Amino acid sequence: MLVYGKNVARDLLNSGATINKIILVDGFNDESIISLIENNKIPCEIKTKKQIDDLADGLHQGIILSIPDYQYHNIKEISDEEEVVLILDHIEDPHNFGAIIRTCEAAGISTIIIPQDRQVPVNSTVMKTSAGTLNNVKIVMVSNIVNAIEELKKNGFWVVGTTLEDSQDYREIDYSSKIALVMGNEGKGISNLVVKKCDFLAKIPMYGKTNSLNVSVATGIMIYEVIRNRK
16 A cells, blocks of 8 residues: 655654555655654655656655555454444545544544445545554454444443434533444435444534534544543
């Protein structure tokens, strides 16, 4: 997988992650990154800006890293000490996914559960948008979200889903127990099967003319409400 950008590069180089090679634009002059590359003894190639533009699908800042594909985690890896996990019900936009990962890391949430199908995978855009935080968050991939919810419930989690219908103000819910927060697809929201498995249904009140928020923004609001109530 090709990932790019200075923040991602610094994070990977500092973490000791496996990096197959690095491609730099001719004239790349970030001394801190160059020093990290030299210290880690990573093979480098120098290419023209046009050559790098052709390789990267987005803003690359003159650096591309070739790394192994992301290795997803198993739901069995969720430890008994974890008290808040996030479940994404088929997020399609990699920018939303990356922003959500960044928010989770900032809030101290270390596990995100995603479905195997109809969900954007961890790709270069997700890595870029997450701004180097992916190494601190486990992405658990499951074949069936409903089954994953059932397993979490057996381990003491209460499930809070977000939906506009038949729901209550998100600030009125008790988040003191172990919480699995479910956020839905950008267009369709949470599936009916998942809604039926939720213990609570929450909504964020809208005071303007729009009736919904971007999913990454809504996720941030919900996560920090959960965290605030647990302090």
